[in-house]
Amino acid sequence: MTTMHxxxxxxxxxxxxxxxxxxxxxxxxxVADPELERWVxxxxxxxxxGLYRDMTLVRRIDTxxxxxxxxxxxxxxxxxxxxxxVQVGTARAFRxxxxxxPSYREIGVQxxxxxxxxxxxxxxxxxxxSTYNPYDINTATPQIIIGAQSLHAVGYAMGIQRDGTDxxxxxxxxxxxxxxxxxxxxxxxxxxxxxxxxFVCTNNQWAISEPVTVQAKFPIAGRAPGFGIxxxxxxxxxxLASLAAMRWAxxxxxxxxGPAFIEAVTYRMGPHTTSDDPTRYRDKEEVERWKRRDPIxxxxxxxxxxxxxxxxxxxxxxxxxxxxxxxxRAAALGAVSRQPIGVFDHxxxxxxxxxxxxxxxxxxxxxxxxxxxxxGR
Amino acid sequence: xxxxxxxxxxxxxxxxxxxxxxxVLVMGEDIGKLGGVFRITDGLLDEFGAQRVVDTPLAEAGxxxxxxxxxxxGYRPVVEIxxxxxxxxxxDQIVCQVAKLHYRTRGNVKMPITIRIPWxxxxxxxEHHSESPEAYFVHTSGLRVVAVSNPQDAYVxxxxxxxxxxxxxxxxxxxxxxxxxxxxxGADLADAPPMGLARIAREGSDVTLLTYGSQVAVAMDAAxxxxxxxxxxxxxxxxxxxxxxxxxxxxxxRKTGRVVVTxxxxxEAGVGAELIAxxxxxxxxxLEAAPVRITGHDIPYPxxxxxxxHLPDLDRILDGVDRVLDRPNSMSGVIEP
Numbered sequence: 001m002t003t004m005h006x007x008x009x010x011x012x013x014x015x016x017x018x019x020x021x022x023x024x025x026x027x028x029x030x031v032a033d034p035e036l037e038r039w040v041x042x043x044x045x046x047x048x049x050g051l052y053r054d055m056t057l058v059r060r061i062d063t064x065x066x067x068x069x070x071x072x073x074x075x076x077x078x079x080x081x082x083x084x085x086v087q088v089g090t091a092r093a094f095r096x097x098x099x100x101x102p103s104y105r106e107i108g109v110q111x112x113x114x115x116x117x118x119x120x121x122x123x124x125x126x127x128x129x130s131t132y133n134p135y136d137i138n139t140a141t142p143q144i145i146i147g148a149q150s151l152h153a154v155g156y157a158m159g160i161q162r163d164g165t166d167x168x169x170x171x172x173x174x175x176x177x178x179x180x181x182x183x184x185x186x187x188x189x190x191x192x193x194x195x196x197x198x199f200v201c202t203n204n205q206w207a208i209s210e211p212v213t214v215q216a217k218f219p220i221a222g223r224a225p226g227f228g229i230x231x232x233x234x235x236x237x238x239x240l241a242s243l244a245a246m247r248w249a250x251x252x253x254x255x256x257x258g259p260a261f262i263e264a265v266t267y268r269m270g271p272h273t274t275s276d277d278p279t280r281y282r283d284k285e286e287v288e289r290w291k292r293r294d295p296i297x298x299x300x301x302x303x304x305x306x307x308x309x310x311x312x313x314x315x316x317x318x319x320x321x322x323x324x325x326x327x328x329r330a331a332a333l334g335a336v337s338r339q340p341i342g343v344f345d346h347x348x349x350x351x352x353x354x355x356x357x358x359x360x361x362x363x364x365x366x367x368x369x370x371x372x373x374x375x376g377r
Numbered sequence: 378x379x380x381x382x383x384x385x386x387x388x389x390x391x392x393x394x395x396x397x398x399x400x401v402l403v404m405g406e407d408i409g410k411l412g413g414v415f416r417i418t419d420g421l422l423d424e425f426g427a428q429r430v431v432d433t434p435l436a437e438a439g440x441x442x443x444x445x446x447x448x449x450x451g452y453r454p455v456v457e458i459x460x461x462x463x464x465x466x467x468x469d470q471i472v473c474q475v476a477k478l479h480y481r482t483r484g485n486v487k488m489p490i491t492i493r494i495p496w497x498x499x500x501x502x503x504e505h506h507s508e509s510p511e512a513y514f515v516h517t518s519g520l521r522v523v524a525v526s527n528p529q530d531a532y533v534x535x536x537x538x539x540x541x542x543x544x545x546x547x548x549x550x551x552x553x554x555x556x557x558x559x560x561x562x563g564a565d566l567a568d569a570p571p572m573g574l575a576r577i578a579r580e581g582s583d584v585t586l587l588t589y590g591s592q593v594a595v596a597m598d599a600a601x602x603x604x605x606x607x608x609x610x611x612x613x614x615x616x617x618x619x620x621x622x623x624x625x626x627x628x629x630x631r632k633t634g635r636v637v638v639t640x641x642x643x644x645e646a647g648v649g650a651e652l653i654a655x656x657x658x659x660x661x662x663x664l665e666a667a668p669v670r671i672t673g674h675d676i677p678y679p680x681x682x683x684x685x686x687h688l689p690d691l692d693r694i695l696d697g698v699d700r701v702l703d704r705p706n707s708m709s710g711v712i713e714p
Contacts, residue, residue: 099449129481140449141482145473151439152474155446162402162428162452169446182470185439192434346484347518349542353573354620355518 009218016219020265022235023244026293028301036234039244039251045308051092051239052299053317055084058108059296060321061120064328065107069274073332074124080107082237082269083204085295088112089242090200090262093250095167099156101140101149102172105202105268109172113139117324118331127335147173147180150199154186157195157253168253170198176207178223179215187227187259194258198249199224201261202236204268209281224261236264237295267293340366378561384554386528387417387493389562390535391455395425398453401539404431404440405457405493414459415495415554437463441470441492445478448488455491455539462505462678464494468513475544476519491538492546496524497591497641498688499552501681507551508678509642514546515619515651522619523572524548524590528558530576530616537572545572550591575622577629581611584698585629587638587652589615592689596639599694608698618648626652627659634665635701639689644672671697 013019023040025031043051062080069077080087087108094100094113102109107120110132119131123142130141143149153171160167177183178201190197201220205212212220224231230252234241242264249260267290271278303309338345344359381389395401402425403418409432412419422430433440437458444454458464464471471492478486498507514522521543525531531549538545570576578593579600588596593614600610611629615621630636636656638649649670656668671689679687699706 101446128483129477130483133485134449134482135485141478141486145469148442148470148474151442151470152446152449155443155448156450157446158431158443159447159450159452163450181436181466182438182442185434185436186442188434188436189439189443346480346482348521349479349484349487349489352521352543352620353622353624357623 009222011213011217013219013222014216015213017265020233020235021241021245022238023240024238024298024302026298028298028305030302033241035232036241036244036248039247040240043240043243045303045306048240048299048303049308049313051088051243052296052303053320054088054092054108054112055239055296055299056317056321057324058084058088058111060325061107061111061328064325065120065124066270066274068121068329068332069124074121075126076124077274078105078272079268079270079274080105082267082290082295083202084108085239085298086200086202086236086242086264086266089239090170090246090264093243093246094170095250097138097167098250099138099140099153099167099169100172101153101156101169102142103146103149103174103177104142104144105174106142106172110139110142113137115139117327118335120328121332122335125332125335127337147177147183147186149173150177150183150186151189153197154190154193154195157190157197157259158193160196161193166196166254168196168198168250170200170250172200172202174207175201175203175205175212175215175220176210177201178220187224187229187261190259191228194256196253196256197259198246198253199229199259199261200246201263203263203265206268206272206278206282208272208276219263221261221263229259229261231261231263233263233265236266237293237298239295239299378559380557381528381532381560382555382557383525383528383531383549384415384417386532386560387535387549388419388421389560390532391418391421392424394455394536394539395421395429399429400451401453401455402429402431402447403455403457404433404444406433406435406440406459408432408457413457415551417493418457437467438470441467441475444490445470445474445488448490449486453489453491453539455493458492458494460502460506461494461496461508461510464510471514471520471546472517476517479543480519487542488544489539489542490544491535492544493535494546494548495551495554496548497550497552498678498684499591501684502551503681504678507684509640509673511546511548511618512642512647515648519544520619521545521572521617522548523617524550525616526550526553526590526593526614528556528560532560532562533564533566533569534572534616536566537569540566541572548590552591553594556594573617573620573622575625576614576616577611577625578614579610579612581609581633583609583633584611584635584637584701585626585633586610586612586694586698587615587626587636588612588640589618589648591641592639595689595691596694599691599698602691603695603698608702610698621652621655623655623659626656630656630660631663634663636664636668637671637694637697637701638668639671639694639697641673641688643675644670645675647672666701666703669697669700
């Protein structure tokens with residue numbers, strides 16, 4: 001794809017989902033891509049099975065999350081079905097000490113980074129704003145404000161530079177976020193300071209009800225070179241291409257060459273969140289077309305063609321998914337809300353007289369109910 | 378003790394904080410070779426290098442958002458917002474990220490960011506260069522908000538702000554940058570009054586005059602003028618406007634029974650409104666008169682040639698004092714709704 005000759009940018013390029021780099025096609029066949037394939041030369045059948053397992057587990061977490069929301073156990077859920085390929089593929093490229101800054105939809109990234117079952121549901125249940133300690137899995141608390149985390153990733157990368165290490169920070173955001181000032185400022189800062197950061201734009205075609213054409217009249221990956229940042233536009237439903245592209249991007253950043261940008265063209269199969277009704281703004285045919293590009297089915301076909309998708313493997317993955325699904329469900333159902341006074345926790349790191357007074361008053365108010373209970377009122 | 382301008386005191390505060398802790402870095406527009414548009418960061422680039430004195434692209438949200446990332450990584454960024462009216466593009470990052478990340482992550486991620494804002498009017502500046510946005514930040518839980526009024530406080534409180542593990546919005550009155558005062562550069566921070574403590578700038582017995590930052594000098598002049606008329610005004614420099622040191626404030630109000638608040642910012646839902654609401658709740662039975670606010674008008678900041686009509690001056694403050702003392706004043710005979 002040509003991105004430099006922009007005197008006559010073509011609108012249709014923005015929505016072209018075929019003009020992307022890939023290594024596995026919709027039928028599960030390996031295809032050649034000299035740019036990408038050298039980055040995954042080591043990925044053998046066992047590794048491919050691992051990617052399949054990851055994606056299947058992520059889909060199971062997602063399925064469980066939607067079910068729990070429908071059953072009233074979660075307040076909201078942001079489904080990721082269809083995006084398992086880009087999430088798992090890019091996240092598997094990280095080194096453990098790299099640092100990811102995800103959006104709220106990166107369930108697969110959190111899973112690969114080591115999130116525990118409760119980590120997927122406690123925040124959506126409304127018990128906490130976040131669960132894991134970001135430093136335990138080197139992954140920031142998922143961001144709700146669109147695109148804000150892109151700047152955090154760049155700042156973190158600037159810290160890496162000052163510390164003189166070879167870690168990399170990565171920011172995940174969607175096609176809608178590409179319209180935000182923060183994302184554009186993030187690319188300027190990253191480029192100007194040559195920060196070791198990777199931008200992963202998950203173009204899932206829809207920002208709630210707004211199609212990508214409202215955000216972009218030219219491929220989003222085409223913006224990065226304008227900031228002086230090299231980019232790739234890949235098939236986000238191809239886990240192998242996602243792994244390869246992320247390895248390229250991480251290597252670029254890690255070796256001191258500055259930021260890199262990936263646009264992963266994919267599709268959000270479900271609603272934006274469980275509050276959304278996508279039937280109001282997109283047609284069935286479009287969804288059906290994307291079903292045929294399913295990232296999990298594609299790897300299954302590839303594994304079958306290599307005689308690496310036997311009954312035992314399939315049953316083992318299914319059992320693994322069942323265990324994880326059950327654990328996610330148990331974490332949601334077993335959640336225990338903090339004591340009411342806990343709403344005051346962690347607003348400040350150091351004592352704050354104003355809040356201390358409010359906390360004291362609220363504690364006294366709460367204790368009144370305890371006194372009532374004691375005398376049986 | 379050394380005679381320093383407030384600008385130099387802040388410069389010294391930054392320099393010493395950077396010497397003490399190599400995780401402290403300063404960032405903002407024009408703060409490197411130029412030394413900042415007010416020269417507050419003068420000389421820091423030469424002393425600490427470009428890794429710690431970061432000339433940024435011209436993008437306030439970018440500056441604030443990358444500061445968040447640096448704090449995530451364990452740094453203590455000191456951000457310079459070039460002028461008060463330029464903080465709004467960074468507002469989302471301040472109120473949604475800087476203020477809330479500690480809470481959102483249950484204390485796992487600290488945001489020890491100091492946001493320096495050259496602030497308020499009285500210097501004949503262009504549009505958007507003289508604003509008083511403090512109430513927006515006071516209203517945001519998770520932030521601390523301070524406003525300095527003299528070189529000594531500027532030096533000490535800046536170092537305290539940088540040392541704090543909480544984010545601090547640090548307002549520096551532009552019109553006081555060149556005012557001089559004694560600064561104890563050798564003072565041990567551990568012995569200094571905490572950042573959240575108010576200062577009784579002048580003792581008095583008839584009226585409590587609450588103010589902060591740019592208005593402290595005006596309030597002091599008003600108190601001196603009132604003395605000629607036999608009125609004793611206690612001036613309290615709040616220093617911290619979130620949290621407010623209500624222990625000091627209420628002790629004064631209970632003594633005087635009368636309260637006037639003055640600030641440059643507009644009146645509606647301003648810091649003065651909060652002060653009076655809280656003082657009324659805490660001291661209602663001690664009040665001899667309804668508290669009075671003397672503030673900027675509820676207008677966009679006016680053109681420089683008219684700003685003197687917007688900024689509370691000595692006479693408007695004394696008029697407010699007359700009102701709480703029920704002396705003849707601008708409201709005499711006016712029936713309020």
